[in-house]
Amino acid sequence: MxxxxxxxxxxxxxxxxxxxxxxxxxxxxxxxxxxxxxxxxxxxxxxxxxxxxxxxxxxxxxxxxxxxxxxxxxxxxxxxxxxxxxxxxxxxxxxxxxxxxxxxxxxxxxxxxxxxxxxxxxxxxxxxxxxxxxxxxxxxxxxxxxxxxxxxxxxxxxxxxxxxxxxxxxxxxxxxxxxxxxxxxxxxxxxxxxxxxxxxxxxxxxxxxxxxxxxxxxxxxxxxxxxxxxxxxxxxxxxxxxxxxxxxxxxxxxxxxxxxxxxDSKARKKRVDDMLEASRAKLQQQLNKTMDTVAADLTKAAHGIIHWKVDVIEATSEQNKKGIQSIFQFVPECLNLQKEKLAEVSTKLKDGKVSYDFKLPEVEVIMAYDDHYRIVGKTVRTDKLTTVDVVPTDLLNDEKSKIYLNQTPLPILSCYRRAN
Structure with a gap:
């Protein structure tokens, strides 16, 4: 220039x-x-x-x-x-x-x-x-x-x-x-x-x-x-x-x-998924301890006859849209009576059954967000009134043993057979 x-x-x-x-x-x-x-x-x-x-x-x-x-x-x-x-x-x-x-x-x-x-x-x-x-x-x-x-x-x-x-x-x-x-x-x-x-x-x-x-x-x-x-x-x-x-x-x-x-977009998605999974796993780990205690209390309330366990159910796609990740439910695990005891109990029952009323907790694990869009794990507990009927004559056959939850039959094993 x-x-x-x-x-x-x-x-x-x-x-x-x-x-x-x-x-x-x-x-x-x-x-x-x-x-x-x-x-x-x-x-x-x-x-x-x-x-x-x-x-x-x-x-x-x-x-x-x-x-x-x-x-x-x-x-x-x-x-x-x-x-x-x-x-x-x-x-x-x-x-x-x-x-x-x-x-x-x-x-x-x-x-x-x-x-x-x-x-x-x-x-x-x-x-x-x-x-x-x-x-x-x-x-x-x-x-x-x-x-x-x-x-x-x-x-x-x-x-x-x-x-x-x-x-x-x-x-x-x-x-x-x-x-x-x-x-x-x-x-x-x-x-x-x-x-x-x-x-x-x-x-x-x-x-x-x-x-x-x-x-x-x-x-x-x-x-x-x-x-x-x-x-x-x-x-x-x-x-x-x-x-x-x-x-x-x-x-x-x-x-x-x-x-x-x-x-990049792929790395971002993975990080968000990892954050969700870590929060869910942490909350579920905390819940496991609580749920084990509740299961023990339910067994005690049934005088040790019914042992309970926790089932973890994966949420449906519709429930996922509401933030629900999984659902904790309590179900009978086994019956703590030997066959000889069942036969003895059966002859003494006037109406042929023993009934227990429980408030069974159902807990939803929800991954939500706070007002800063941080992941917040929370639980929603619903206690459902449930009547469990134990009919000893229905428990004498190992292959067809059952109890009744709100009059709906539920197959169940003896805790003794389950242990063997």
Whole structure:
């Protein structure tokens, strides 16, 4: 490019910058609680995002915010991305231009929940404090403050803040299963288009991650039975525990294993299925102990004559739709009388039978969700009044022995024969 061409190029950049600044301005909702490190990003094509300083000439935003032609490390972003910092309590409004792309997350795979970040170099240093990067990970339940720029049609954007709790082990984001996970979720959290690239700041003022996406879900019916149309706003982002920044001060020698987990639709489904199975197995293990105690109590109530056992029945597809995974039922296991004793008892009974009334528990194991879409195992117990009739003459034939549950015959063996 000759001098004349370069001169024209510079004029074009200045004109573009002036037009961008005029069309897109950023102001603080509350200057006293406004971060001086956060900027609005105005890009060629009219799209806007949020970003924040981690050095006086280095800014972080999202990969998906960048124009298609800039999604390559080393690309020049001069004249294509403009930064607008609002006036705060301690700083005047300031503008800056983009120089080049320093680092990017990958765009591979079909998983919408993925690490999403871009590190940009500014043309010159700005007179604002950067945020200190904390790469120690994000704890379950940790409150994080999001400094976000909400677009305002016709005049730019307003820098606001909102505090949201981090939530691990939700079915929405099964990858966020530990503090060092790369993709995290904030539930609930009100994030809108234009907030992409906002910092997630902890209680000490350090930045722990960058917001990248938001969604709205209907709350589970079992959580909001009285509000069937209730919605849940949530956000996701990338943790600095898994961002290898291209600056010597924070460059990691190696990323955590959690940063290298496979993320695609198949992996996500498997993780959700594993979460469900683990919760179900844990709940069923706890129930087994309780049910064994109940079975022993039922045997005692029948004076030791009827021994009981627990049958676990897999739920039908229709029951699965209601969250029911399995059903625990109590059934007679065997009769604790020898044949000689049965014959003796038979001759002494006036009406030919012995009757017992029981309240037999039936327990449904249900996998539901709480208001953060975490899996919650619960049980629903129903006690059913049941009459058991023992007719000794019906028990003398080992091959055809039976008792009656609410007058319905039920084949049964002698505990002695069963033991042999």
């Amino acid at each position: 000759d001098r004349f061409g370069y001169f024209i190029f510079l004029i074009a950049i200045l004109v573009s910058r002036a037009e961008t600044a005029k069309a897109f301005q950023v102001e603080c909702e509350d200057r006293a609680n406004c971060s001086s490190s956060v900027a609005g990003l105005a890009m060629t094509g009219g799209s806007v995002c949020t970003g924040f300083l981690i050095d006086k000439d280095v800014l972080v935003t999202n990969f998906h915010c960048l124009p298609e032609g800039l999604k390559k490390v080393g690309s020049s972003c001069e004249g294509q991305i403009h930064f607008l910092f609002p006036a705060t309590q301690d700083h005047q409004a300031e503008e800056a231009d983009c120089d080049k792309i320093l680092s990017l997350s990958s765009s591979d795979g079909d998983e919408p929940l993925r690490m999403d970040y871009a590190v940009l170099k500014l043309k010159s240093r700005v007179e604002r404090p950067p945020l200190y990067v904390n790469d120690s990970g994000i704890r379950d339940g940790e409150d994080l403050t999001i400094y976000k720029i909400d677009p305002v049609p016709g005049r730019g954007g307003v820098l606001k803040r909102v505090t949201c709790p981090a939530m691990q082990n939700t079915i929405i984001n099964p990858y966020f299963d530990g503090d060092l996970a790369g993709v995290v979720s904030l539930v609930p959290c009100s994030i809108i288009k234009g907030n992409s690239g906002s910092p997630m700041v902890d209680s000490s003022g350090s930045v722990k991650g960058v917001i990248s996406a938001s969604s709205e879900l209907s709350l589970p019916e079992e959580v909001v039975q009285d509000k069937p149309n209730a919605k849940l706003n949530l956000a996701s982002g990338t943790s600095f525990a898994c961002i290898d920044l291209p600056t010597s001060a924070v460059l990691k020698s190696s990323l955590h294993a959690e940063c290298r987990v496979k993320m």
